[in-house]
Amino acid sequence: MRSPVSLPKLGISEFFQLPFNVYLARKFPLPILRYYMYLWGIFYVLFSVRIFTNIITCLNFILPAKKRNIHYIIRALLGIFEHYFEKMVMAYKSLPELQQYLNARLYITNKHLLDKLHRESKGAILxxxxxxxxxxxxxxLAMQGYKVSMICKFKTQSLKDALCTKAAEFGVQLIDASEPGVAFKAIRAIKQGRFLITECDEFSEWRFHKSQRVSVLGNLLPQDRTIDFFFRKAKAPTFLTLMIREKGKFNMMVEYLGDGSQHQSIAACAWNTLEKYICKYPFQWYQIKGAAKFLLENAIDATIEDKTSKNIPNKDPILRPSYT
Known part of the structure; x- marks a missing residue:
């Protein structure tokens, strides 16, 4: 007897970047593209119980019990779909269309902090x-006249090609995290007066500290030491910088963390500040679809019983910590 036909084992990012979706992303007006991607997103998650499981577990960490219901799961899913809509828009729409779109919707909180550094031609870690x-x-950031570099990962080669081409158009340097010499390129960019963007919640890339700990959504974990390395080497002003969606607008929130002179863990400070925003806007954090597995597998005080009670699938690959 033949086995039933199953969908290809694609991650949701690869799924959205299939060639016919890329073609339509170039052609569709933005409102139609959004609805189209939401429909495909719903279709995808119907065949992915794991996404539901991970979202429920993360909501258990973030929300009080009375708010853990299907309504909040749906809102979390829509937040994930919106992220991939924005990814496709950024990669495949023309630069003039993107600039017009953002100019009509963007405002910046604490812009003066970045303006001062820009006037002095100083770099920073964002x-x-x-x-x-x-x-x-x-x-x-580039639209404000700032020189920008960003460390990023690419799910597909086509996405990398599209984003690198687009970034070159507006003067942004993309540093591929999978290529050698990332730390050297990042520190050099800061020394050249550029604003280096890096993410503090790319959990699979955390390089765990052997003794320092940080609380992540109530789970005690070994602390990441990658950002602390940049902070110590560059001795540059550091800010948490978020693009918060607010009723059809985008609020770029700039929050000061340190200037490189303090004896502090900027990684822990950044995560603690980000967690504050995650708890306030949980449906804007799209790691909600995948963070639960990592947290439970790597939490220092987690037990087998804890993981079983959270209903985490045991057959998923385990994200293992790295000390290199």
């Missing part, structure tokens, strides 16, 4: 997360 309209952050 820490962000898988949060809000982060895909628009590099272009939004």
């Amino acid at each position: 820490i962000t997360g898988h949060f809000g309209a982060v895909e628009y952050l590099p272009l939004s």
Whole structure:
């Protein structure tokens, strides 16, 4: 007896970047593209129980019990679909269309902090997360006249090609996290007076500290030491910078974290500040679809019983910590 036909084992990002979706992203007006991607997103998650499981587990960490219901799961899913809509818009719409779109919707809180550094031709570290309209952050900064570099990962080669081409149009340097010499390129960019964007919640890339700990949504984890390395080496002003979606607008929130002179863990400070925004805007954090597995597998005080009670699928690959 033949086995039933199953969908290709694609991640949701690869699924949205299939060639016919890329073609339509170039052609469709933005409102139609959004609805189209939402419909495809719903179709995808119907065949992915794991996404539901991970979202429910993350909501258990973030929300009080009375708010853990299907309404909030749906809102979390829509936030994930909106992120991939923004990713496709950023990659495949023309630069003039993007600039017009953002000019009509963008405002910046604490812009004076970045303006001062720009006038003095000083670099900075802008820490962000898988949060809000982060895909628009590099272009939004470049539109203000800032020199921008960003460390990023690419799910597909076609996405990398599209984004690198687009970034070159508005003067943003993209640093591929999978290529050698990332730390050297990042520190050099800061020394050249550029604003370096990096994410503090790319959990699979965390390089765990052997003794320092940080609380992540109530789970005690070994602390990441990557951002602290940049902070110590560059000795540059550091800010949490988020693109918060607010009723059809984008609020670029700039929040000061440190200037490189303090003896502090900027990684812990950044995460604690980001967590504050995650708890306030949980449906704008699109790591909500995948963070639960990592947190439960790597939490220092987690037990087998804890993981079983959270209903985390045991057959998923385990994200293992790295000390390299």
